[in-house]
Amino acid sequence: MTEPSLKEPDSSEKSVIQIDDLSLTFETNDGPVHALSHIDLSIAEGEFVSLIGPSGCGKTTLLRVIADLERATGGTISVNGVSPEEARLHRAYGYVFQAAALYPWRTIDRNIALPLEIMGLSKKEQNSRIAKNLDLVNLTGFEKKFPWQLSGGMQQRASIARALAVEPHLLLMDEPFGALDEIVRDHLNEQLLKLWAKTNKTVVFVTHSIPEAVFLSSKIVVMSPRPGRVHDVIDCGLPRDRTLDVRETPQFLEIAHRVREGLKAGHSYDD
Amino acid sequence: MTTDAMASPSSTVRPGLLSRALSGTFLPVLVVVLGIIAIWYIAAISMNSTFQRSLDARAEATPTTIEFIESTLNQERPVLPSPHQVAENLWDTVFNKKISSKRSLVYHAGVTLAPTLLGFLMGTALGILLATIIVHVLSMEKSLMPWIITSQTIPILAIAPMVILVLDAVGIRGLLPKALISMYLSFFPITVGMVKGLRSPDKMHLDLLRTYNASSWQTFWKLRWPSSLPYLFTSMKVAIAISLIGAIIAELPTGAVAGLGARLLSGSYYGQTVLIWSALLMAAFCAAMLVALVGVADKWVRRRMGEKVEAGS
Numbered sequence: 001m002t003e004p005s006l007k008e009p010d011s012s013e014k015s016v017i018q019i020d021d022l023s024l025t026f027e028t029n030d031g032p033v034h035a036l037s038h039i040d041l042s043i044a045e046g047e048f049v050s051l052i053g054p055s056g057c058g059k060t061t062l063l064r065v066i067a068d069l070e071r072a073t074g075g076t077i078s079v080n081g082v083s084p085e086e087a088r089l090h091r092a093y094g095y096v097f098q099a100a101a102l103y104p105w106r107t108i109d110r111n112i113a114l115p116l117e118i119m120g121l122s123k124k125e126q127n128s129r130i131a132k133n134l135d136l137v138n139l140t141g142f143e144k145k146f147p148w149q150l151s152g153g154m155q156q157r158a159s160i161a162r163a164l165a166v167e168p169h170l171l172l173m174d175e176p177f178g179a180l181d182e183i184v185r186d187h188l189n190e191q192l193l194k195l196w197a198k199t200n201k202t203v204v205f206v207t208h209s210i211p212e213a214v215f216l217s218s219k220i221v222v223m224s225p226r227p228g229r230v231h232d233v234i235d236c237g238l239p240r241d242r243t244l245d246v247r248e249t250p251q252f253l254e255i256a257h258r259v260r261e262g263l264k265a266g267h268s269y270d271d
Numbered sequence: 272m273t274t275d276a277m278a279s280p281s282s283t284v285r286p287g288l289l290s291r292a293l294s295g296t297f298l299p300v301l302v303v304v305l306g307i308i309a310i311w312y313i314a315a316i317s318m319n320s321t322f323q324r325s326l327d328a329r330a331e332a333t334p335t336t337i338e339f340i341e342s343t344l345n346q347e348r349p350v351l352p353s354p355h356q357v358a359e360n361l362w363d364t365v366f367n368k369k370i371s372s373k374r375s376l377v378y379h380a381g382v383t384l385a386p387t388l389l390g391f392l393m394g395t396a397l398g399i400l401l402a403t404i405i406v407h408v409l410s411m412e413k414s415l416m417p418w419i420i421t422s423q424t425i426p427i428l429a430i431a432p433m434v435i436l437v438l439d440a441v442g443i444r445g446l447l448p449k450a451l452i453s454m455y456l457s458f459f460p461i462t463v464g465m466v467k468g469l470r471s472p473d474k475m476h477l478d479l480l481r482t483y484n485a486s487s488w489q490t491f492w493k494l495r496w497p498s499s500l501p502y503l504f505t506s507m508k509v510a511i512a513i514s515l516i517g518a519i520i521a522e523l524p525t526g527a528v529a530g531l532g533a534r535l536l537s538g539s540y541y542g543q544t545v546l547i548w549s550a551l552l553m554a555a556f557c558a559a560m561l562v563a564l565v566g567v568a569d570k571w572v573r574r575r576m577g578e579k580v581e582a583g584s
Contacts, residue, residue, distance in 0.1 A: 067482055068481075069478055069481060069482070088481070088482065088484055089484050090484075091482075091483060091484055093482070094482075095478075095479070095482040097475050097478070097479070098475075099475060101475045101476055101479055103476065103493075103494070103497070104576075104577065104578075105497050105576035105577055105578075106577075107577065114483075114493065115483045117493070118480070118483045118484075118485045118489050118493070119483070146577035148577075166483070
């Protein structure tokens with residue numbers, strides 16, 4: 001699996017994910033639930049896009065549709081120019097779940113080897129990818145530890161390394177730091193940003209934290225519930241090599257304010 | 272369990288044997304065993320006293336209470352043999368006879384253990400196979416499961432003689448028919464446990480493999496199988512104990528001449544209650560050993576799978 005790195009930073013404007021009039025309705029015993037309703041969204045290569053919204057707005061569902069873990073019931077969606085299913089069959093993306101989802105009976109290196117075994121890579125290739133990606137998330141030296149021997153933050157970093165080991169151009173992250181405390185979370189946010197700058201991957205990131213979304217993203221998609229829809233799309237022009245200090249700048253606060261207003265307007269409080 | 276040895280493994284001073292024995296599970300177990308033996312003695316005295324009284328009346332003897340109790344505990348064919356009679360018989364038939372001799376209880380235990388183990392292995396294989404089919408083919412749960420449950424509602428005592436006679440008629444004798452009875456009993460807990468075990472991976476772990484486009488074969492070996500192992504070992508502990516019961520039952524209807532079941536049978540033919548009880552205790556000991564063996568394998572596998580080692584266990 002040698003994919004030449006064709007793209008250098010800012011070879012953008014090529015759409016990685018194209019969503020038009022997408023809807024998803026779950027049929028339940030209490031009647032249909034409109035999880036997603038008429039979503040239009042375009043994500044360009046190299047972008048870091050956050051999906052933010054209150055619970056029930058369909059942000060995780062949208063991510064799962066992109067990953068072909070759910071099927072849309074209306075509209076069209078393409079990932080890398082093909083259907084989500086084809087993209088999944090070609091292992092076009094890496095998915096990071098809310099929990100680290102490491103296999104408890106595998107050591108950290110074997111956990112990262114899991115997708116590589118499934119892809120049928122040679123032992124040599126597996127080992128070089130394991131070493132490379134553990135280094136990328138600063139976990140070198142923890143290869144032979146079992147997951148329970150690592151802290152929550154380290155486990156989540158290992159799961160990011162596992163997703164990166166597949167060497168996808170697209171990274172889908174579903175509230176990956178939601179269960180961690182704020183200090184660990186800040187730290188991981190900074191690391192993730194560096195990783196993004198270094199690898200130039202396209203990232204779709206689900207969160208319900210406003211500072212996290214503004215700090216990480218090049219684009220923020222504000223969603224609102226019942227039915228799940230896109231309320232606002234905000235472009236952030238923060239410098240690419242930003243640090244946590246950027247959170248004190250007026251520009252940051254202005255974007256955060258707009259996101260908050262969007263969430264307030266989209267949220268129906270009358271229920 | 273907290274012992275000083277655990278708290279400071281590096282210390283060179285080892286506590287004495289006695290204090291280590293008393294601090295573990297040894298003492299509570301000892302108390303229970305002594306309690307059971309005491310109750311057993313009391314029961315033996317009261318259950319054998321009627322016969323002893325009639326014996327004394329015929330002999331026109333007037334024993335003292337102590338003498339009377341002594342003789343109730345040492346009858347040749349008591350209703351309930353006393354613990355020391357059973358212990359004596361066990362000692363005699365286990366240690367004082369050549370293992371190849373038909374009078375050795377070890378020989379009889381061996382005759383029963385062979386079909387037990389074979390039946391257990393066959394039952395485990397069958398159980399895993401059925402569970403795998405049920406988990407992977409949706410319609411099988413509805414079509415297969417009722418039959419599996421029905422199979423266990425038929426009393427084994429009713430079906431065992433028929434199985435053995437039918438197999439005998441087609442020329443299959445010896446180990447296999449007995450092992451089949453064991454298998455018939457032991458595959459059930461394995462099937463039920465493994466259906467649950469193979470379905471135990473959580474959704475996130477399954478979704479993860481879906482994002483990797485893993486085949487169902489890969490999903491089975493890399494996720495379902497390892498997740499199911501704790502369930503497998505729990506089921507195997509149940510299965511190996513009832514495999515032994517199956518093998519003993521299989522010996523009863525054929526009038527087998529060797530094996531623990533045959534021992535029970537001949538004991539009851541000739542009113543040799545001591546013989547029955549020592550065979551019973553031997554069977555219980557075998558079952559305990561077999562279950563412990565599965566437990567050891569369980570622990571070994573768990574350790575290899577990186578399970579957190581609990582302090583003090």
